[in-house]
Each structure stands twice: as C-alpha cells, then as structure tokens.
Amino acid sequence: xxxxxxxxxxxxxxxxxxxxxxxxxxxxxxxxxxxxxxxxxxxxxxxxxxxxxxxxxxxxxxxxxxxxxxxxxxxxxxxxxxxxxxxxxxxxxxxxxxxxxxxxxxxxxxxxxxxxxxxxxxxxxxxxxxxxxxxxxxxxxxxxxxxxxxxxxxxxxxxxxxxxxxxxxxxxxxxxxxxxxxxxxxxxxxxxxxxxxxxxxxxxxxxxxxxxxxxxxxxxxxxxxxxxxxxxxxxxxxxxxxxxxxxxxxxxxxxxxxxxx
Amino acid sequence: xxxxxxxxxxxxxxxxxxxxxxxxxxxxxxxxxxxxxxxxxxxxxxxxxxxxxxxxxxxxxxxxxxxxxxxxxxxxxxxxxxxxxxxxxxxxxxxxxxxxxxxxxxxxxxxxxxxxxxxxxxxxxxxxxxxxxxxxxxxxxxxxxxxxxxxxxxxxxxxxxxxxxxxxxxxxxxxxxxxxxxxxxxxxxxxxxxxxxxxxxxxxxxxxxxxxxxxxxxxxxxxxxxxxxxxxxxxxxxxxxxxxxxxxxxxxxxxxxxxxxxxxxxxxxxxxxxxxxxxxxxxxxxxxxxxxxxxxxxxxxxxxxxxxxxxxxxxxxxxxxxxxxxxxxxxxxxxxxxxxxxxxxxxxxxxxxxxxxxxxxxxx
Ligand SMILES: Nc1ncnc2c1ncn2[C@@H]1O[C@H](COP(=O)(O)OP(=O)(O)OP(=O)(O)O)[C@@H](O)[C@H]1O
Ligand SMILES: [Mg+2]
Numbered sequence: 028x029x030x031x032x033x034x035x036x037x038x039x040x041x042x043x044x045x046x047x048x049x050x051x052x053x054x055x056x057x058x059x060x061x062x063x064x065x066x067x068x069x070x071x072x073x074x075x076x077x078x079x080x081x082x083x084x085x086x087x088x089x090x091x092x093x094x095x096x097x098x099x100x101x102x103x104x105x106x107x108x109x110x111x112x113x114x115x116x117x118x119x120x121x122x123x124x125x126x127x128x129x130x131x132x133x134x135x136x137x138x139x140x141x142x143x144x145x146x147x148x149x150x151x152x153x154x155x156x157x158x159x160x161x162x163x164x165x166x167x168x169x170x171x172x173x174x175x176x177x178x179x180x181x182x183x184x185x186x187x188x189x190x191x192x193x194x195x196x197x198x199x200x201x202x203x204x205x206x207x208x209x210x211x212x213x214x215x216x217x218x219x220x221x222x223x224x225x226x227x228x229x230x231x232x233x234x235x236x237x238x239x240x241x242x243x244x245x246x247x248x249x250x251x252x253x254x255x256x257x258x259x260x261x262x263x264x265x266x267x268x269x270x271x272x273x274x275x276x277x278x279x280x281x282x283x284x285x286x287x288x
Numbered sequence: 289x290x291x292x293x294x295x296x297x298x299x300x301x302x303x304x305x306x307x308x309x310x311x312x313x314x315x316x317x318x319x320x321x322x323x324x325x326x327x328x329x330x331x332x333x334x335x336x337x338x339x340x341x342x343x344x345x346x347x348x349x350x351x352x353x354x355x356x357x358x359x360x361x362x363x364x365x366x367x368x369x370x371x372x373x374x375x376x377x378x379x380x381x382x383x384x385x386x387x388x389x390x391x392x393x394x395x396x397x398x399x400x401x402x403x404x405x406x407x408x409x410x411x412x413x414x415x416x417x418x419x420x421x422x423x424x425x426x427x428x429x430x431x432x433x434x435x436x437x438x439x440x441x442x443x444x445x446x447x448x449x450x451x452x453x454x455x456x457x458x459x460x461x462x463x464x465x466x467x468x469x470x471x472x473x474x475x476x477x478x479x480x481x482x483x484x485x486x487x488x489x490x491x492x493x494x495x496x497x498x499x500x501x502x503x504x505x506x507x508x509x510x511x512x513x514x515x516x517x518x519x520x521x522x523x524x525x526x527x528x529x530x531x532x533x534x535x536x537x538x539x540x541x542x543x544x545x546x547x548x549x550x551x552x553x554x555x556x557x558x559x560x561x562x563x564x565x566x567x568x569x570x571x572x573x574x575x576x577x578x579x580x581x582x583x584x585x586x587x588x589x590x591x592x593x594x595x596x597x598x599x600x601x602x603x604x605x606x607x608x609x610x611x612x613x614x615x616x617x618x619x620x621x622x623x624x625x626x627x628x629x630x631x632x633x634x635x636x637x638x639x640x641x642x643x644x645x646x647x648x649x650x651x652x
Contacts, residue, residue, distance in 0.1 A: 128391045133419075287364070
C-alpha cells in the first residue's frame with residue numbers, strides 16, 4: 028500500500044495545497060474557539076443560554092472545535108471529492124492505472140492518503156481550537172481549572188476523536204461522489220448540496236430522518252451525541268454502516284468501470 | 289505426498305482453471321501484441337470491429353488510421369483501461385483481462401499527455417515512478433532522455449505543447465519498457481519536434497524495444513516504421529512488414545517528348561520493347577511507363593534512336609499510401625485522388641512530400 032500512498036501524497040502534500048488548506052482550517056478552528064468563548068452571556072444557535080459555568084466544565088475546551096465540526100466535514104468532503112474527481116478529468120487516472128493496474132489497491136492507497144490528510148487537518152484544528160480556548164477563556168471569565176484536569180484531557184481526546192471520525196465520514200461521502208461523478212466540479216457541488224441543504228431540509232421537514240441520514244449522523248457524532256435523539260453508539264454504528272456501503276459502491280464502480288476520460 | 293493429504297480439492301480446482309485457460313487462443317511466441325477478433329462496441333456502433341493484430345517483438349510498428357478509426361479505443365483495450373466486448377487480446381503473452389501481468393513492462397501515452405497541471409513535470413513523473421516502485425534517479429534519467437531537465441521544475445500548466453508531449457513520452461519511458469505504446473505522439477509538434485520524436489523512436493527501437501505508435505497519417509510513420517497496422521472505421525485494412533508492402537510497389541517513369549505529336553509514336557515504341565505503358569490520356573503530352581528509375585537511361589536511348597527528343601523524363605515513386613491501396617485493391621478514389629499521381633506531388637520515398645495537412649482532407 029505504501030507506494031500508492033506515497034504517490035498520492037505527491038499531489039496532496041504539495042506545499043501550496045497542503046499549507047493553504049492548513050491555514051484555512053486553523054483560521055476556522057480559531058474562529059470557532061473565539062466565538063464560543065465570546066458567546067458567554069448570550070444564547071447559542073438553539074437558543075440555549077451560554078454560561079461561563081457551563082463552559083468551565085471539563086468538556087468546555089472542545090466546544091469551539093465542535094462548533095465548527097461541520098466546516099471541517101465540508102472541507103474533508105470537498106477535498107476528497109475534488110482530488111478523486113480531478114484524477115478523472117485531468118486524465119491522470121489512466122496514467123496511474125497504466126503504471127499500477129491493481130485498481131482496488133490504487134483506490135485504497137488514495138483513500139489512505141486522503142484520510143491521513145484529513146487527520147492532519149483535524150489534528151491541527153484541535154490544537155488551534157484548544158490553544159485559542161485556553162488563551163481567551165480568562166478574558167471572558169471562564170475558569171480553565173477543569174480543562175487542565177485529567178477529565179479535561181479525556182474530553183479533549185474524546186472531542187478530537189468524535190470530530191475526526193465525523194470528518195472521515197464526510198470524506199467517505201466525498202470519495203463516493205468523486206468516483207460516481209468523475210469530475211471535481213460535479214462531485215463537490217453534488218456532494219455538498221446533498222450533505223448540507225438536502226439532508227437538513229429533509230430532517231427539518233421530517234425530524235426522525237435525522238437519525239438515519241449520514242451527514243446528520245456525522246454531525247451528531249461530532250458533538251458526542253449530546254442532546255440528540257440517538258445514542259452515541261447507535262449513531263456510530265449507523266455511520267459505519269453507511270461508510271461501508273459507500274466504500275463498497277465506490278470500489279465496485281472504480282474496479283469495473285471503463286476508463287474513457 | 290500421501291493419498292490422505294487434504295490438498296486434493298484445491299488441485300482439482302487448479303486443474304479446471306487451467307482447462308478454462310486452454311480455451312483461450314495462444315498468442316505466437318514472437319508477438320508483442322496479438323489479438324483475435326478484438327471488438328469494442330459502443331451502443332450499436334462497433335468502434336473496433338473484430339481486429340486480429342500481430343505486432344512482432346522488436347518491431348517499430350505504425351498504427352495508422354484516419355480520425356475516429358478506433359486507434360485509441362484499441363490501445364485502451366490493450367492497456368486494460370476498457371474491456372473488449374468481444375474477442376481476445378494479448379500483450380507480451382498475457383491476456384488483456386489481467387493487465388497486471390504485463391503493464392510493469394509496458395510504457396504508454398494515450399490520447400496526448402495528461403498530467404496534474406499544478407505539479408511540476410518532475411513531480412508528475414515522481415508520482416508515476418512511485419506507483420512503479422522506481423526512484424527519483426529514474427525520473428531524472430527519463431527527463432534527460434527527452435531533453436526536459438532544464439524545465440523539469442516548472443509547473444506542467446506552464447509547459448508548451450511540445451514540452452507536454454515530451455513529458456508524456458518521458459512518463460511512458462519511465463519503466464524502461466519492453467513495449468512502448470504511443471498514441472499520436474507528434475500531435476501539435478512543429479517539424480523540428482516531429483523529427484526529434486522520430487529519431488528518439490528510432491533509437492528506442494534500435495535498443496530492442498517494441499514500439500507501437502499510432503498516427504492518423506501514414507506519411508508520418510512510414511519513414512521510421514518497419515511494420516504497419518492500418519485500420520479504418522474499426523476494421524483492419526492491412527498489417528505486415530513495410531517490405532511486404534514495398535514488394536507491391538509500382539514505380540513509374542513519365543516521358544515527355546519535345547513535340548506533342550511524338551507522344552503516340554513513343555508510347556507504341558516503348559510497348560514494342562515489352563514495357564507496360566499506360567494508355568495516354570488525351571489531355572497530356574507525356575507517356576507513363578511502369579518501370580523503376582534504374583531503366584530511365586535506357587528509355588532515353590530508345591527514344592533518341594527513334595529520333596524522339598525528350599523534354600522531360602521524370603521518375604515517379606508512389607507513396608506507401610498509394611502502394612498500399614494498389615496492394616489491397618482499395619483504390620476506390622476517395623482515399624487518393626488521381627491528381628495525386630502527378631510527378632510533382634510525389635518525390636522519393638524518403639524525402640518530404642505533400643504537406644501533412646493535405647492528407648486528412650483526402651481521407652474520410
Ligand atoms: N466512450 C465512448 N462512447 C461512445 N463512443 C466512443 C467512445 N469512445 C470512442 N468512441 C467512438 O469510437 C470511435 C473510435 O474512436 P477512437 O477515439 O478510438 O478513434 P481514433 O482512431 O483514436 O481517432 P483519432 O485519430 O481522432 O484520435 C469513434 O467513432 C468514437 O466516437
Ligand atoms: Mg485517438
């Protein structure tokens with residue numbers, strides 16, 4: 028798997044792309060942390076008042092990251108859909124398949140490289156969000172004592188893993204869109220339109236759908252399923268189910284379709 | 289091995305698989321590319337129609353056909369990118385259905401050079417080299433072979449068309465292939481670029497590499513190829529060594545007497561000497577004889593003895609294209625118009641002739 032991984036990394040590890048995305052992610056994470064801390068004394072998106080006491084709890088340090096988890100997911104979806112889609116439109120996929128005709132292994136290498144990329148981005152976001160939270164908290168009267176405790180560290184770990192898993196889930200939708208549409212523009216736009224407006228609309232009109240629609244489930248999972256109508260374990264299980272199905276469909280198409288681009 | 293060993297069931301399975309394999313036709317040992325009834329259908333149209341290919345190992349073979357003939361489709365099938373809808377194909381002895389068996393020894397560029405525009409030429413090659421488990425030294429070597437070293441670290445999107453083509457060829461050369469497949473490698477190149485590619489291909493074929501190069505112009509590949517495969521609307525028209533084709537060559541000498549009145553007499557005279565003379569066309573004042581250039585001096589002497597002075601004596605050697613059409617009985621008028629047979633349109637086999645752009649208009 029390493030040659031395929033390293034080959035794909037030539038593309039996604041190029042400085043312009045890598046550091047450009049990294050900078051955007053860091054900015055988003057910082058924004059999330061700062062706005063979360065500044066929202067003390069106001070109401071959040073759902074109208075629940077945000078208090079300094081609530082943010083001072085052990086899981087308060089990750090609130091900023093969770094607040095922007097959907098943006099990290101969107102980034103993961105867009106990047107994977109664009110990278111996979113452009114291999115088709117640039118015609119670079121046929122060169123790669125001539126060099127390495129094991130299609131499934133090639134796809135697996137690409138997915139691993141993309142997953143590593145998403146993991147690096149989410150890790151950077153976590154670090155920036157945590158650092159910014161610590162930096163801003165004193166200014167807004169939020170105590171960071173519980174954050175420093177071992178319970179705080181556990182919450183950081185849990186929050187990180189939840190957001191990472193949710194982002195990888197979005198990335199899986201991106202891979203599927205890239206393989207199905209074979210063009211970055213179509214894959215990104217259809218993938219995003221599905222994950223955001225479409226799923227949100229459906230789940231708003233008929234709320235039980237939120238416990239079955241994949242992107243809604245990933246958002247639920249990113250927030251640790253706190254305050255959702257589905258348990259953490261059930262959300263995780265359903266996400267795995269969807270991701271497995273997406274991987275099977277993407278692999279099947281990638282393996283058997285003609286390469287005519 | 290004793291009778292109780294539990295190895296029996298798998299052995300039976302292996303045997304039945306081998307059985308299935310013997311149903312496949314076997315390619316001859318000397319064939320780098322071989323196919324039988326290779327077909328690709330899109331909807332109701334057959335883009336490649338029951339083609340039997342035989343490209344011998346070590347050949348520098350030209351794959352010629354007009355636009356839309358099915359060249360790229362055939363090459364894609366040979367590279368395992370698309371599946372044939374019928375027939376069998378073999379590359380380096382392996383069926384096209386399992387490209388992993390041979391692609392490590394094949395280099396190819398299909399439908400022009402396609403690379404990641406945001407990566408440098410070198411990074412693009414490095415990506416492919418890593419897939420083939422080759423190191424950056426090999427990338428540097430191939431860049432050097434195609435003369436791109438000085439521009440290797442520029443982004444691909446900034447390359448000129450010629451540089452893009454050369455990068456495409458470099459990618460095909462990466463594995464040091466036994467078989468090199470190039471789809472119209474001279475597309476968009478200027479005459480100097482075309483000459484460069486030609487001499488590169490000649491060098492490569494000299495190094496015992498089999499080269500299969502497609503073109504929509506016979507005139508473009510006939511100068512370097514020793515083997516030809518010609519297709520049209522998905523059908524195979526001709527395949528074989530260029531020498532086979534040249535055996536059917538029909539050179540002509542065109543004699544123009546000083547006085548138009550001597551034309552008839554000259555034609556009769558030459559016929560009396562056992563030469564094949566074309567019936568003179570009413571509008572022309574010259575006589576066309578089927579004979580090689582070597583007898584030109586003799587014909588001149590014959591005319592002089594009979595008191596006929598020649599104003600012009602032109603040797604006319606047909607192009608491979610015309611020879612091919614004669615050989616296959618395919619002179620159906622639409623491929624080569626008669627005007628092509630005028631001596632000024634045709635010079636020797638190895639010299640430049642009709643501008644390349646003229647031919648596509650004729651074909652179709
Ligand atoms: N994916 C496809 N779907 C439908 N038809 C196709 C497809 N690919 C090729 N064809 C058809 O197959 C025929 C042969 O095309 P191909 O590209 O193989 O020709 P070619 O000999 O390479 O021509 P050119 O010299 O123009 O490159 C054409 O009629 C083309 O329209
Ligand atoms: Mg073509």
